[in-house]
Amino acid sequence: MNNKIINLLLLSFLSLLIIACDSKQSTNNNRIVIGISADVQTFNSLFAFSYEESVIADLLYPGLLDFRWNTQRGELDIYPMIVESWQWSNDSSFIKFFLRDNIFWSDGEKLTSADVVFSYDVYSDPDVQSRLFGTFNQLYTDSDGLIDISKTFKVISASEFEIHFPENSIVDLVEVSVPIIPEHIYSNISRDQLGSDEVNFDPVSSGAFKFKKWDRNQTIILEADSNSFLFTSGQVAELIFKVIPDYTSRILQLKKGDIDLVELVKVEDMEDLKAENNLSVINLVGREYDYIGWNNIDPKSFSAGMIKPNKLFGSSNVRKALTMAINRKEILTEYLLSQGELAISPVSSIFNSVFNDQIKPYEYNPEESKKLLTQEGWTDKDRNGILEKGNEEFIFKMYYPVGNPLREYASVVVKNNLKSVGIDVTIEKMELGTFIDNLYDRQLNSWMAAWGVPIPLELKPYWYSDPNIGVLNFACYGNSKADEILDQLDARISNERKNEFVKKFQEVIHQDEPVSFLYWTPNIIVYNNRLKNLNVTPYGVLAHCWEWTLNE
Amino acid sequence: MNKVLKSEIIRTLFIRFLSSLLTLFLLVSFLFFIIRLAPGDPTDKYVSAKLGSELSERIAEKFSLNQPVADQYFAFVSNIFKGDLGVSYNYRLPVFNVIWEYFSFTLIFASISFILQLSLSIWCAVWVVRKQNKWVEKFTSNFSLFVYSIPAFVLGVTLIYVFSVYLDLFPISGLTSLDHDGLSFFPRIFDLMHHLILPLITLSAGGVALFYKYAKESLDEIKNQTFVVNLRASGLDENIILKKHILPNAIRPLISVAGVELGIILGGTLITEVIFSLPGMGRLAIDSILSRDYPLVIGCVFTAGAVMILANFLADLVKLKIDKRMIKGILN
Numbered sequence: 018m019n020n021k022i023i024n025l026l027l028l029s030f031l032s033l034l035i036i037a038c039d040s041k042q043s044t045n046n047n048r049i050v051i052g053i054s055a056d057v058q059t060f061n062s063l064f065a066f067s068y069e070e071s072v073i074a075d076l077l078y079p080g081l082l083d084f085r086w087n088t089q090r091g092e093l094d095i096y097p098m099i100v101e102s103w104q105w106s107n108d109s110s111f112i113k114f115f116l117r118d119n120i121f122w123s124d125g126e127k128l129t130s131a132d133v134v135f136s137y138d139v140y141s142d143p144d145v146q147s148r149l150f151g152t153f154n155q156l157y158t159d160s161d162g163l164i165d166i167s168k169t170f171k172v173i174s175a176s177e178f179e180i181h182f183p184e185n186s187i188v189d190l191v192e193v194s195v196p197i198i199p200e201h202i203y204s205n206i207s208r209d210q211l212g213s214d215e216v217n218f219d220p221v222s223s224g225a226f227k228f229k230k231w232d233r234n235q236t237i238i239l240e241a242d243s244n245s246f247l248f249t250s251g252q253v254a255e256l257i258f259k260v261i262p263d264y265t266s267r268i269l270q271l272k273k274g275d276i277d278l279v280e281l282v283k284v285e286d287m288e289d290l291k292a293e294n295n296l297s298v299i300n301l302v303g304r305e306y307d308y309i310g311w312n313n314i315d316p317k318s319f320s321a322g323m324i325k326p327n328k329l330f331g332s333s334n335v336r337k338a339l340t341m342a343i344n345r346k347e348i349l350t351e352y353l354l355s356q357g358e359l360a361i362s363p364v365s366s367i368f369n370s371v372f373n374d375q376i377k378p379y380e381y382n383p384e385e386s387k388k389l390l391t392q393e394g395w396t397d398k399d400r401n402g403i404l405e406k407g408n409e410e411f412i413f414k415m416y417y418p419v420g421n422p423l424r425e426y427a428s429v430v431v432k433n434n435l436k437s438v439g440i441d442v443t444i445e446k447m448e449l450g451t452f453i454d455n456l457y458d459r460q461l462n463s464w465m466a467a468w469g470v471p472i473p474l475e476l477k478p479y480w481y482s483d484p485n486i487g488v489l490n491f492a493c494y495g496n497s498k499a500d501e502i503l504d505q506l507d508a509r510i511s512n513e514r515k516n517e518f519v520k521k522f523q524e525v526i527h528q529d530e531p532v533s534f535l536y537w538t539p540n541i542i543v544y545n546n547r548l549k550n551l552n553v554t555p556y557g558v559l560a561h562c563w564e565w566t567l568n569e
Numbered sequence: 570m571n572k573v574l575k576s577e578i579i580r581t582l583f584i585r586f587l588s589s590l591l592t593l594f595l596l597v598s599f600l601f602f603i604i605r606l607a608p609g610d611p612t613d614k615y616v617s618a619k620l621g622s623e624l625s626e627r628i629a630e631k632f633s634l635n636q637p638v639a640d641q642y643f644a645f646v647s648n649i650f651k652g653d654l655g656v657s658y659n660y661r662l663p664v665f666n667v668i669w670e671y672f673s674f675t676l677i678f679a680s681i682s683f684i685l686q687l688s689l690s691i692w693c694a695v696w697v698v699r700k701q702n703k704w705v706e707k708f709t710s711n712f713s714l715f716v717y718s719i720p721a722f723v724l725g726v727t728l729i730y731v732f733s734v735y736l737d738l739f740p741i742s743g744l745t746s747l748d749h750d751g752l753s754f755f756p757r758i759f760d761l762m763h764h765l766i767l768p769l770i771t772l773s774a775g776g777v778a779l780f781y782k783y784a785k786e787s788l789d790e791i792k793n794q795t796f797v798v799n800l801r802a803s804g805l806d807e808n809i810i811l812k813k814h815i816l817p818n819a820i821r822p823l824i825s826v827a828g829v830e831l832g833i834i835l836g837g838t839l840i841t842e843v844i845f846s847l848p849g850m851g852r853l854a855i856d857s858i859l860s861r862d863y864p865l866v867i868g869c870v871f872t873a874g875a876v877m878i879l880a881n882f883l884a885d886l887v888k889l890k891i892d893k894r895m896i897k898g899i900l901n
Contacts, residue, residue: 050747232745
């Protein structure tokens with residue numbers, strides 16, 4: 018009897034299995050599935066700190082203006098978004114914005130000037146601690162960074178308002194435009210509860226797509242909002258973000274056609290994916306570069322509140338010699354399969370109007386490197402294969418965060434290259450959190466890491482000598498000439514002058530070589546050929562994805 | 570069971586409950602200090618070229634991270650007694666709410682795997698013992714060793730390549746298909762099963778092999794004991810001897826292992842969750858560690874610890890149910 022029951026159960030299970038295996042997959046082809054590596058934690062634009070969160074928030078909540086990458090000039094062009102047009106005052110002290118007539122929130126409410134004013138107020142509120150807190154320096158703010166609404170905004174009607182700027186403020190429209198959030202939803206919630214309220218998981222939006230469903234760590238489904246001013250009849254019905262933490266799984270699903278687009282594909286997979294008939298590959302270079310950081314000052318003295326040049330890396334000639342001793346092209350060719358670009362400075366060639374193409378890179382030249390080191394007093398007097406200066410031997414540890422095969426490979430090349438000029442490097446891996454902590458404390462002598470380059474280009478936080486301004490100047494680089502240029506860039510000057518200053522800045526940096534710039538790493542994007550109208554630019558892969566269409 | 574024994578059981582269970590709470594309290598207290606001593610700062614991610622360090626300082630203030638560790642600990646302890654493990658820095662939600670979202674899946678997934686492991690391994694061991702065929706025994710013994718030695722990530726990826734990529738029988742990842750919500754009840758169940766078969770095999774294979782080894786050894790040992798030989802000599806049916814006398818005795822050591830194994834499965838779900846993109850607590854725990862979300866790390870460890878203690882306790886109760894003579898051992 019028992020055996021019969023077991024057999025029956027087994028049979029039922031197998032039948033279910035067969036039915037399950039046989040069940041056909043989705044028949045809805047009017048959707049795009051994008052593979053992402055991590056889930057979001059909120060849909061609230063105020064707290065969209067991660068890359069995935071900000072991409073989705075920007076889709077749900079368009080700002081006043083639209084920005085499109087101009088490849089020729091290497092900068093952003095500005096277009097209207099939720100505003101129809103705008104007008105500068107004669108004295109440039111304010112801008113008058115005219116909202117479009119046909120803008121509605123996904124719950125049917127009309128988007129008005131009140132939403133705009135409310136959004137700026139909340140983003141700048143110190144109690145809210147939003148992702149844009151502290152970025153409204155060009156508006157009237159109090160000492161805590163909160164925008165003075167009465168001074169900054171003048172609401173003329175539900176669709177017209179002015180934004181006023183303090184005297185001598187340098188207005189950058191990219192900074193002025195923030196994603197607009199619905200006042201009628203968020204004003205009912207206490208400001209300190211905005212981060213945890215349920216509304217964050219069922220957002221009311223105004224973009225081309227609205228929220229449909231979120232299965233945590235599985236999928237985020239956005240659907241076309243036919244009430245949106247961005248909606249077009251050819252727009253795809255659904256935009257789905259599928260969370261797939263495992264890289265191999267993402268690639269397999271891309272090949273299989275389960276997902277349509279993946280970013281940050283590894284270089285070694287590129288050829289294989291190119292060979293697939295259903296896939297196309299785009300390589301975006303110029304938003305991120307790898308570098309070797311040399312601490313220009315002594316970390317121990319820095320901890321004690323003093324600034325002393327680093328014994329090993331304090332001299333720009335030594336740093337240049339180190340760059341010349343490293344065969345960057347070898348890494349670029351062997352590991353990145355020539356898909357990246359050699360880096361010369363923190364400004365990439367995509368920024369056409371400011372990129373200084375007159376600067377020649379330091380070529381790999383061990384002999385010249387040795388000469389420079391000898392000039393700086395580093396010689397191998399005791400003939401042990403390691404250079405000395407006084408009692409100091411040229412020995413140091415170089416750190417890099419775990420989990421990056423490119424840096425693992427590069428570190429071996431660097432170690433061998435430097436060994437050949439008489440420098441002994443020990444390579445150490447470090448857990449990412451610990452690594453970042455040490456960088457902020459300026460405690461590392463040497464490290465290998467990467468910088469992402471923001472658009473519009475930002476240089477001051479990375480290279481200004483005052484650590485309170487140059488918060489990300491981990492190499493503790495300091496040059497009054499560079500500081501002066503960076504200050505000038507903040508002044509009210511013409512774009513042409515600005516471009517000249519940035520070019521000049523690259524010369525100064527090249528002369529000082531505060532770090533060894535290695536290469537601009539590629540962002541390889543692979544997508545299914547059924548996707549059409551993709552306009553992938555360095556500004557963002559999904560920046561205008563509502564314009565994408567699908568092959569019939 | 571007499572009254573004295575009953576009250577003794579209740580008293581001992583109460584003491585065990587209190588000692589479990591104390592263990593959990595010590596565990597989270599220890600963790601509280603360890604994670605704060607470790608390098609890394611939860612607010613580092615709020616520093617950027619655009620924002621500077623002002624936002625990170627304000628967030629540190631909001632979550633009291635700029636307070637002395639001792640003060641933070643006292644606040645933490647007083648919250649614990651109110652049943653509150655704090656607010657997750659990343660999710661900005663109470664830790665228990667976040668954990669529940671992910672733990673429910675892990676618990677169900679691990680429980681199914683656990684039941685599968687136990688039932689399959691015992692069924693297999695009984696079948697092999699009944700067969701009494703040396704070749705079958707050898708094969709199953711070597712095969713179980715082979716399966717046990719395959720790391721979960723190798724097995725998972727191999728299954729995906731064979732069954733999802735080449736044979737196209739199962740989905741590569743995820744818990745449900747994109748059209749899941751539009752399906753009626755039974756197709757929904759099938760859809761879920763369709764997605765869970767490969768992950769369940771990945772998570773369970775090692776456990777099946779392990780339990781099989783224990784069950785087989787135990788069955789072999791019991792079946793040759795004098796009382797079994799006597800029962801056989803008295804002419805009792807072999808099936809009855811196996812079911813009523815050999816199996817209950819053989820299963821006991823397995824239950825002790827099962828208690829520990831349940832905790833291990835919960836930890837082991839992480840690899841399976843990552844490979845098959847499943848929404849479980851393993852991924853949540855790792856993400857919280859990497860982002861230094863202290864309250865969430867403590868919450869995850871607390872939950873895992875509580876489940877481990879509960880699993881061992883349940884294992885003891887099951888042992889007690891099977892053989893009441895074990896009561897003294899369990900009480901001690």
